[in-house]
Amino acid sequence: MTQDDIRRAFLDEVIRVAPDIDPAAIAGTDHLQDDLGLDSMDVLNLVIALSARFGVEIPEADYPRIATPDLAAAYLAEKTRG
Amino acid sequence: MSVFAMPSLGADMEAGKLVEWLVKPGDRVRHGDVVAVVETQKGAIEIEVFEDGTVEKLLATLGQTLPVGAPLAVIGGEAVTVAAPPPVETVAAAPEPLASPVPVQPPPAAGIAASPAARARAAELGVDLAGVKGSGPGGAIVFADVVPSAQAAPKPPDREALLAEMRRAIAAAMTRSKREIPHYYVTHTIDLGAATDWLAATTAGRPPETRLLMGALLARAVTLAAHEVPAMNGHFGTDGFAPADRVHLGLAVALRGGGLVAPAILDAETLDLTALMAAMRDLTARTRAGRLRSSEMSMATLTFSALGEAGVEAMAGIIVPPQVALVTAGAPQPMALVKDGAVVARPAVTLTLAADHRVSDGRLGARFLTLIDTHLQAPETL
Numbered sequence: 001m002t003q004d005d006i007r008r009a010f011l012d013e014v015i016r017v018a019p020d021i022d023p024a025a026i027a028g029t030d031h032l033q034d035d036l037g038l039d040s041m042d043v044l045n046l047v048i049a050l051s052a053r054f055g056v057e058i059p060e061a062d063y064p065r066i067a068t069p070d071l072a073a074a075y076l077a078e079k080t081r082g
Numbered sequence: 083m084s085v086f087a088m089p090s091l092g093a094d095m096e097a098g099k100l101v102e103w104l105v106k107p108g109d110r111v112r113h114g115d116v117v118a119v120v121e122t123q124k125g126a127i128e129i130e131v132f133e134d135g136t137v138e139k140l141l142a143t144l145g146q147t148l149p150v151g152a153p154l155a156v157i158g159g160e161a162v163t164v165a166a167p168p169p170v171e172t173v174a175a176a177p178e179p180l181a182s183p184v185p186v187q188p189p190p191a192a193g194i195a196a197s198p199a200a201r202a203r204a205a206e207l208g209v210d211l212a213g214v215k216g217s218g219p220g221g222a223i224v225f226a227d228v229v230p231s232a233q234a235a236p237k238p239p240d241r242e243a244l245l246a247e248m249r250r251a252i253a254a255a256m257t258r259s260k261r262e263i264p265h266y267y268v269t270h271t272i273d274l275g276a277a278t279d280w281l282a283a284t285t286a287g288r289p290p291e292t293r294l295l296m297g298a299l300l301a302r303a304v305t306l307a308a309h310e311v312p313a314m315n316g317h318f319g320t321d322g323f324a325p326a327d328r329v330h331l332g333l334a335v336a337l338r339g340g341g342l343v344a345p346a347i348l349d350a351e352t353l354d355l356t357a358l359m360a361a362m363r364d365l366t367a368r369t370r371a372g373r374l375r376s377s378e379m380s381m382a383t384l385t386f387s388a389l390g391e392a393g394v395e396a397m398a399g400i401i402v403p404p405q406v407a408l409v410t411a412g413a414p415q416p417m418a419l420v421k422d423g424a425v426v427a428r429p430a431v432t433l434t435l436a437a438d439h440r441v442s443d444g445r446l447g448a449r450f451l452t453l454i455d456t457h458l459q460a461p462e463t464l
Contacts, residue, residue, distance in 0.1 A: 016217075019224030019371055020199030020338045037338045040295050040390065041366040048290045058290065 001080060007073040009053060010066075014038075017045040028070040054080055083138065083159075086131055088152045090380040091122060092344070093403045094255035097149045098122045098129075100142050101194050101212075109137045111157065116375065118142075118154065123248040124343050125198045125372020127379055135159025195222035197372045199339055201244070203228045222371040248341040256400045263318075263406075264439035267398050268447040272455045273421075274414055274429040280461035291360075296414050297388050298359035300431065302464045303457040304409050305329050305350045305358070308384045311450045313442040314435075315383045317404040323441045332382030332402065333362060335369045344402060345374045346382035355464050389413060396432040406438035409454075 001009075007028075015023050018038055032038045038046070047058050050066070056079040058066065066072035091098060098120030105117045111131045118129040135157040142154045194211050196204070200223045204211050209228055216223035277299050285293050308315040312325035331350035335343050345368075347353070347361045368374055385402050388411040396412040410433070417430040433454060437447045457464060 015224060015226055017367065017370065018338070019197040019222065019226075021225060022199075023226045039336070039366070040297065041363050042370070044290060044293060044295065045363055045367055047293075051290050060285065060293065 001077075003073050003077045006054075006076045006080070007069055010050070010069060010072045010076060013046055013049040013053060014069075016049060017042050026069060028073075029068050031067055033067070050076070056080060084133065084135075084157050085141070085153045086117075086133070086155045086157045088120075088142075088148045088150050088154055089129065089132070089376045090150050091120075091127055091376060092379040093259070094251045095122055095124065095150075095379070096251070097147050098127060099147045100144055100154075101126070103140060103144070105137045105140075105155075107137050107139055111135060111137060114377075119194065120148065121194065121196075121201070123198070123201075123244055123251065124337070124341070125201065125369070125374065126195050128373070128375045129154070130376050131157065133157060133159075195371060195373045197222060197224050197370060198337055198341075199225045200228050201372065222373055224371070245340050252341065255403065259400050259403050263401050263403065265401060265436050266439050266444055266447065268435045268437070268444055268451055269396060269398075269432060270435075270448075270451040270455065271417065271419070271430050271432045272458055273419055274431055274458065277458050277461045278414075278429045292356055294355060294359050296431075297390060297411075298355060298362055299458065299461060299464060300388060300411055300433075300454075301331060301333070301350075301362065301386055302355050302358050303454045304384070304386050305331050306457050306464070307450055307453040308407075309351045310453055311446065313446055314407040314437060314450050316406060317383065318406050318438060318440065319404055323406060323438075326383040328383070330381045330383045332385030332405070333365055334385060334387035335366055337369075343369050343374070344382060344385050344387070345369060345378040348377065348381060384409070387411070396434050398434050399436050401436050401438060406441045407450075408436045410434045410436070 011023055011026060014032070015021060018036065021036055026036065030036055032043060043063065051058055054076055056076065062075070065075040100118060101121045102119040105111060111117060112134050113132055115131050116128040117131045119126050120129055136159050137155055138158045139156040141156065142148055142152065148154070195216060196211050201211070203225055207228065211223055214223050214227050216227055277296065281294060281296060281299065308329045315329055316323060316325040328349050329351040330346040330348050332344040332346045337343060345365055347358070347365060350358060353361055382402070382405060384405055385408045387399055387408065389397055390411065390413045393413045397410045399408045399410045401408045412432045414429055414431040416427045418425050419428045419430060433451055435447050435451055
């Protein structure tokens with residue numbers, strides 16, 4: 001899975017938990033909570049979905065590392081490689 | 083034989099457009115069955131029937147915009163009275179089975195499920211949602227699914243108009259609340275030290291499906307206190323106040339495009355902390371996807387609104403009729419509290435109760451908030 005695939009999959013899941021966001025309007029540096037308006041319930045639903053999709057464990061301490069699409073793509077690439 | 087009428091969809095919704103019948107004449111229905119789907123500004127809402135019987139005749143036709151109380155169908159059978167929106171005392175209509183550790187349950191694949199944003203965009207672009215394939219939870223149509231179709235003529239009302247309509251409906255409901263309900267307010271700051279430590283220790287090793295958020299602890303403490311102070315939990319109707327013996331906890335969910343929905347978690351007092359947390363996640367996801375049930379829209383006996391994401395300290399809210407109380411929480415954050423004569427920084431939250439003076443007074447409101455405080459000091463018992 002390339003980092004681009006990972007980014008697409010991540011955005012897929014973001015849209016799944018927050019279907020009222022226009023995917024075309026999401027920038028790589030957009031912050032899930034501050035810019036896209038996800039609340040903590042949405043973030044938890046996202047973490048559950050990402051854990052299932054990528055088969056990785058995302059502890060609470062790592063939430064800041066999936067806070068934007070850019071950060072998340074790098075983080076998930078690193079986790080799935082590991 | 084009875085006429086099944088359009089149930090209430092909450093204080094700020096007066097009508098819905100019938101988009102699907104899930105039953106036909108001759109079908110047997112049971113209390114709690116979803117029989118129709120209506121489209122509203124706040125997403126599709128599944129209409130449940132509140133009696134057992136056989137569908138004799140459908141009175142409403144697809145595409146019709148139906149006000150609350152409009153006849154929908156004739157139901158024959160055991161029932162003899164005209165069906166009305168369920169009274170508060172009624173046992174909850176078939177709540178979604180909540181196997182606690184499971185992630186969000188896919189909504190039933192029936193009717194046109196679409197998120198409020200998808201609905202707004204469809205209206206803007208003149209797209210018929212019936213022809214759109216959904217990629218959201220349970221096949222719900224989400225924003226990205228709605229693309230301009232070549233043959234569809236763009237037509238108003240646009241997105242702004244839909245949002246303006248929702249804003250107008252909220253304003254009407256809140257104006258009515260302020261006109262009819264003599265509000266009083268009580269504010270209390272609660273030390274969350276014990277709850278924060280317990281939460282960190284408990285959640286650390288858990289898989290995300292069973293992780294807890296502070297919001298769930300607050301909601302659980304509010305639910306327990308509401309069960310203990312009946313004057314905060316129920317509906318005020320034409321015959322005065324009727325306390326409820328169940329706690330259907332309304333949960334305010336902000337919609338991203340603007341506006342607000344406060345669907346209820348039915349029988350919240352029967353859910354332990356983990357189950358309540360799962361119910362909160364499920365309700366949030368279904369609100370976003372535009373897939374709520376009529377009972378969830380109308381049966382809340384008390385509403386809880388947390389402004390944790392906004393970072394503010396406190397908000398005094400307006401009661402949602404026919405309820406008699408609303409609890410708002412500011413963001414949990416470090417505050418300067420006095421402990422044993424010394425000022426210390428502690429994680430804390432400020433709760434504000436808005437309550438109905440026709441039913442209770444400030445002393446009882448104060449007792450209610452201190453009960454919430456007491457529960458939060460013993461998080462292991464929540």
